[in-house]
Structures are given as structure tokens and as C-alpha cells.
Amino acid sequence: MPTEPGTRARAGETTASLPVPEDEPTVRMPAAGPAAAATAQARDGGSSRLKNRPVLRIEGLTKRFGPTLAVAGIDLTVQPGSFCGIVGPNGAGKTTTLSMITGLLRPDTGSVHVHGIDVWREPERAKRAIGVLPDALRLFDRLSGAQLLHYSGVLRGLDARTVEQRSADLVQAFGLEDATGRLVADYSAGMTKKIALACAMIHSPRLLVLDEPFESVDPVSAANIVEILQRYVRAGGTVVLSSHGMDLIQRVCDHVAIIIGGRVLASGTVDEVRGGQSLEDRFVDLAGGRKAAEGLEWLHSFSD
Amino acid sequence: MIAEFLRLKLQLTANAFRRSPWQVVGIAIGLLYGAAVTILAVVALIGLRFAPVSVAGPVVVIGGSITVLGFLVVPLVLGVDDTLDPRRFALFGLDRTRLAVALGVAALVSIPALVIALVALATIVTWSRSPGAFLVALLAAPLTVAICVLVARISAAAAGLLLATRRSREALAAIAVVGLVLLSPIIVLLSTVQLGPSGAHDAAVASAVLGWTPLGASWAAPAAVAAGDAAGVLQLLEAAVTAGLLALAWRGLVATTLVSPTRHGRPQSYRGLGWFGRLPARPGWAIAARSLTYWSRDVRYRVSILVVPITPVVIVLVLGFVGLPGRWLALLPVPIVALFLGWVSHNDIAYDSTAIWLHVAAHTRGVADRLGRLTPVLAVGAPLLIAGSIVAGVLSGDPAAGFGELGVSGCLFLTGMGLGSVSSARLPYPVPQPGSSPFQQPNSSSGLTAAVQSLTFLGQFLPAIPAIVFALLGVLDGDGWFLVSLVAGLGIGSLVFAIGLQLGARVFERRGPEILASAVRM
Secondary structure: OOOOOOOOHHHHHHHOOOOOOOOOOOOOOOOOHHHHHHHHHHHOOOOHHHHOOOOEEEEEEEEEEOOEEEEEEEEEEEOOOOEEEEEOOOOOOHHHHHHHHOOOOOOOEEEEEEOOEEOOOOHHHHHHOEEEEOOOOOOOOOOEHHHHHHHHHHHOOOOHHHHHHHHHHHHHHOOOHHHOOEEHHHOOHHHHHHHHHHHHHOOOOOEEEEEOOOOOOOHHHHHHHHHHHHHHHHOOOEEEEEOOOHHHHHHHOOEEEEEEOOEEEEEEEHHHHHOOOOHHHHHHHHOOOOOOOOOOHHHHOOOO | OHHHHHHHHHHHHHHOOOOOHHHHHHHHHHHHHHHHHHHHHHHHHHHHOOOOHHHHHHHHHHHHHHHHHHHHHHHHHHOOOOOOOHHHHHHHOOOHHHHHHHHHHHOOOOHHHHHHHHHHHHHHHHOOOOHHHHHHHHHHHHHHHHHHHHHHHHHHHHHHHHOOOHHHHHHHHHHHHHHHHHHHHHHHHHHOOOOOHHHHHHHHHHHHHHOOOOOOHHHHHHHHHHOOOOHHHHHHHHHHHHHHHHHHHHHHHHHHHHHOOOOOOOOOEOOOOOHHHHOOOOHHHHHHHHHHHHHHHOHHHHHHHHHHHHHHHHHHHHHHHHOOOHHHHHHOHHHHHHHHHHHOOOOHHHHHHHHHHHHHHOOOOHHHHHHHHHHHHHHHHHHHHHHHHHHHHHHOOOOOHHHHHHHHHHHHHHHHHHHHHHHHHHOOOOOOOOOOOOOOOOOOOOHHHHHHHHHHHHHOHHHHHHHHHHHHHHHHHOOHHHHHHHHHHHHHHHHHHHHHHHHHHHHHHHOHHHHHHHHHHO
16 A cells, blocks of 8 residues: 655544555455456556556547437546546536446446446446445435445445444544434435545545535535545545536646536646636636626616 | 416416326326216215205215315325425515415315315205205305315425424324224224114214214205204304314415425434444345345335235235135235235335445445345245244144145245346336335336336236145145145245346346436436
8 A cells, every 4th residue: 555755744643544545456356367467567566557557548438318419429538646627517418427437327339448447348347446426316315324334335345344444534534423323314415425425435446436526515524525535646546526616626636627518628637728727717718608797787776 | 366376286287297108197097087986976966866865964974074084184194296385485475365365276276176176066966955955055065165175285284394304204104004004994894884774873973973073064054954954054154164264274374384494303313333233244234234224214115014914904804704714814814925025125226216326336246236135025024924824824723734825925925026136126116215205106107117016916926826726725635735835835936036036136237327327217
């Protein structure tokens, strides 16, 4: 497990023993076949070829819902250890794309490779490397927070002791100590987001795919989550997240992709994409510019 | 404003037909059913015009009182459509009285209101025996309609106000189920009431009492006048006062509802991991622990499991009254329980709603998922059926019959779980969403629901036919057949169970994303 030299002391106190991505999958595969060879090489410190292998490669992804083409051919490559933001207006196809990456929604055409494994050909192997935070899907909310964490960990193949230890760490890191005994159905929206995020991380995946992780989360908790994610990325993990917070993405992410109308209109490092402007201005330009706020004059003469 | 609300209600009613063809078929069947009931009631009431007052009076008053009671209770239990819940208009800043009037008038545009209006009109025919009775009936009919509609609106709004929290809704649902259990023997007793002279006397007494209650006053007034009793005028007055008080109550309730925010219950706290801590930390066992937890915590499961003991009790009572010998009666309940227990899991995945994504994202093994979900049913069912078969054999007077009993019920149980493994993965159909009332019909119920339910239910019988035949031979021809039934039943049942489990597991693994997609659509 790669450890980071000079961990900041304060952060170390609260998040020191968080699960960080391991160089081998948590659930060991049979020690034969190309996968075993790949993990063996990765354990050796990795040849430069392997180090440069993208952790996520999307090619020609499309998805049609009835008459609407929700995703119209998306190509995207994400290198290991990057913090990649995906932005786009409402209905641009972000959630659809993220669902196809995580194996939750079958694409019409195209392929998704995670760490070299085709998600839709070998879902069992690929899904071990992915941690998922979906948006607008329910949780098993009649379980208490502690039970939900345990359930997520065990379903991911962890043993009882590991689950217990990691649950305790995650609960502390996300500040959910007082809430573990309550049913998730009784959580506030922000707490639900945090427990779901904890569940997504419990099997120390190589890639975290987070759909709107900061939605309805208070600023203090958001800063805390950002710090957890940044430590994860510094340790070699990869985060792909979608958000509407342009400032946050510009500040936190090193890579960004702008998706509009089911296509990637710009992608690269944040500095490349924004090209001297703020990310928000660049995004608004690509999305067709600001709508001139005319024609609402009656709104300025109040009717009472 | 009243015209606006009427138009809104008409539009909402019309929109019910702009759904999928299957739903329109469902609505059409409902309408036909309502029309049939209405025509029956109207024809009966017109026919009563030619019956003596001493017969027509009690029939109308008792039937009418039960109808008003229905308008009071049904919205409480079923939570009827609240498209015109006063709370939805809270932000428009409308005058309370006018809003109450508009909502009350709009409530007239609904199928139950239409039915009660036609029935009330028919009572005018029933009582057109003398000018006085006709006049009183003419005045009483609109009061009847007003009372029924207002009672329904008040009970729906009161339910919304009092039962706003998840926990109180669940409590009410549980109470309703227990009430149903308690009601079933009463219904059986009622069906045995002799329709002789003493029955007619009982009915006359009941109608005399009901006629002075708010439930029956508007129905009793014309009957009393037709019988030459001036007290009918007082009853008419009582009905008018009742309607007036209900209108005031409705206005007050609208005013209260507008300023009452949705309430939240106090969360309960649980310690430790519960079943998760007691069962091994393997995916299949974790799913079993989750299912066990949900069976005890989620009221939707509790309702479906409570139906299991009710049905055999009702069937045995009814058949007992019909006169089936006790020996056969003793052998009936256990196979019926087995049938329902096996069937209970046939739509299990749908109850997870979209939370099933966790299983898809973790690529859970199909066998682990299928077996885990069946654990609560197996844990309850297996010992229950074994013990039940022994008891049933002893009660029937031939302990050896217990083997045949176990053969039949074991086969039904195992077959049901095997079929359910496949159908819950391949054909999930919409169920009430987590946290909503278990009696709430899902928005998009369709022909699929009925098809899957009847196919899985009837499908359980086919493999059990040999065991049933051998068990019958045992009763008729000698005890040796009971053992044959046991072997055949458990053998065939296990085979269907194993095949169903494997098939269901494969379907689950292959169609994970499609199962999730159908959950999203529901």
C-alpha cells in the first residue's frame, strides 16, 4: 500500500486509516490468467507501460432512450491518479454516461474499459475496481447506517473483520458517529449522501465514480469530503465526479470534461479547458452563452 | 374559482385515460364494475318502489348507512387519490372558505360521487308513494350526496394530516390488517343469519336505530314519512344539520391543513448489526440478513406475510359452514399456507425499488441473491409445514396422512420458491414504493401484474398434481399412498426448486442492468 510521506498531522488524526486503493484487487482472483500477471507487474512497482495505462477508457459510447439520443458518442480517457470532473447542463447525459461506466446501464454501442478490463464483457472483474455513488437511486434505507456499510462491504467480498474496521474508519472520517444506529430513511439528504459515499469506498476501489457527490452537502462536510478524495487521489486512486459547482471543480479537479447534448465538447486538464477564462465562463460559452435576461420587465413592477 | 376547480378535476380525470393501453384497460374494467354495481343498486331501489314500506325501509336504511360508513372508512385505509389535497393549494394564497367550497364541489366529479348521486336519485323513485314522501325524498337525496362526499373528503384530509409521518402510516396499515383478520369471522357469522321472521325483526330494529344516527338519517327520513310517521321530518332536519356540520368541519380542516407543514416522526435508534452480526459475512448470508431485517421492518412485507394465516382461516370457516366433514377440513390449511408461503417471494426484487443498484454494482452472484432472499421464507416455512403436517394428520384421525400432507405442501412450497426465483428476476412488476402505504396502488399497475400473479400462482399447482393425487388415494385407498405422495412431492418439488434457482440466478446475473432499468421506470 503506497503511503504518502509527510501526511499533514491534522488530517492524519481523522483520516489516517481510511481505505486507500491497493495495488491488487481486494478480492483475489484465481492466480492464473492475464489478470494475475497484470497484478503481479503492478505490485513490482509497475513498468512505465502499466503506469501509463488509463484507468478509464471510454470509446464511442452511445445510449438512446426512445426518440432521444441521450449520449451521442462519447470518448474519454482518464489516467490513474487524476481527479476528473464532468460538467454539463441539466439533461446533458452526465448521469447516463456515469451509469454506463459503472455497469448499471447497458450502452447501445461503444466500450468502457476500467484498468484494461471491459466493463460490459467482464463485468465481474471490472466492477471490483469501481466504487459507485449513483444519483437519484434509492439505498436500502430500512437498514441502519452501520448495517448499510456492513452490507455494502460484504457484498463486495470483504470479510467481517475488515468491514468492521473500515466501517469504523469511514464513520469517523465522514462524521457520522451519532447516526450509525439510525435508519438511513431517517437521515437528512446530506447525511444520506455521506453514508452512500462511505459505502462506495469501503472496498477500496481503484476508481471512484461519483454522481453529484456534493449535492445537498453542507460546506464543512463538502470540504471534508474533498480532503478525503484528495488524499485518495494522492495515494494513486482515481476520482471521476459530476457536479454543477464550477468553482469547486476548478479548484479541486486536475482534469475536466464538458459534456453538452450527449457529446464531449472539451476535455483535458482544467487549465487547458478553461484557457485563461474561469471554468464557469468557458462552460457557459460552450453551452450556448447566457440567455439575455430580457422580456421580464413586468417582474420589476410588483403586483400587490 | 369553482369553475376553475371543476375544470381541473375534469382534466385530471380525463388524464387517467392518457396512459398506457393496459392501464386504460384496467380503468375500463373498474368503470364497468362500478357501472354494474350502480345499475344493480338503481334497479333494486326502483324495484323496492313496489315492496311494502316495512321491507323497503330497513333495506334502504341499512344499505345506505353501510354506504356512508364506506365513504368514511375507505379513504382512511386506502388513502384515495389526493390530487386535490388542500395542501397543494397552500402556496396560492386563496381564500379559505372559497377554497373549501371549490374543493368540495370539485369532489363531486369522481366515480364514487357519481355512483352515490345516481343511487340517491333512485331512492326518490322508491319513495314516490305519496306527495309527502316524494317531497321529503327529493330533499333528502342531495343531502345524502353531500354527506357522503364531505365525509370522504374529511376522512381523506384528516388521514393526510394525522398520518403524515411514515411510522404512523405503517401503524395504521398494520391496524387495518389486524382489523381485516378480526372481521373475517364476523362476515362468516353474518352470512349465516337466518332470513326468516326473526331476521326481519332484527333488521327492523337495526334500521330504526340507524335511522336516528347521522349515518342513516337522510336515508330514513322518506321511509318514515312513507310509513306515515311524522318523525321523518325530524330525521330530515337531522340530515340537514349533519351536512351543515360536515361542511363546517371541512372548512376548518382545509384551514388547518393549509397552515400545517408535513410532520416528521422521531427517528428510532438501533444498536449493533442485528441479523448482519449473527449471520456469516458472506454475500448470500448478508442478503439473507437484509431480507430478514426488511421482513420485520418494512410494513409492505408484513402485510403480505399476514395474508398467509388469514386465507386458510377464512377458507376453512366458509367450507365448514358449507358442511365439509371435519376430517377433510383438518387437511386443508397446511397446503394453503404452503401455497401462499411459496408464492410470497415471486416479486421480491420489485420491493427493493432502485436500491437494487447495489447488487448490480457489486455484481452479486445470482445464486447468492436468490437464496438470500428466500431465507426468511425458508426459515419460517420449513418448520411450520413439518409441524403443521404432523398436527393436521393427527387432527384428521389418521396420523399417516401427515406424510401425504407434507408431500403436497412441501411440493407447493418448493415449487413456488423455484418459480418465484425466475419470475422475480425476469418479470418484476410494480409494487408500492418503499415508505408508502402497502395498500397504495402503484402508479403504473398494468396487465403484467395480473399475468405474473396468476401464472406463478397457477404454475405452483401443476408440479404438485402427482403428490395431490397420491395423497387423495391415501385417504381413499390406504395409508401406503401417503408415503408415495411424500416421496413424489418432495422429489418433484426439490427438482423444480433447484432448476428454478439456477435459472433465476442466471437471469439475475445477465439482466442486472435491465432489472435496474425496470425499477427506475416503475
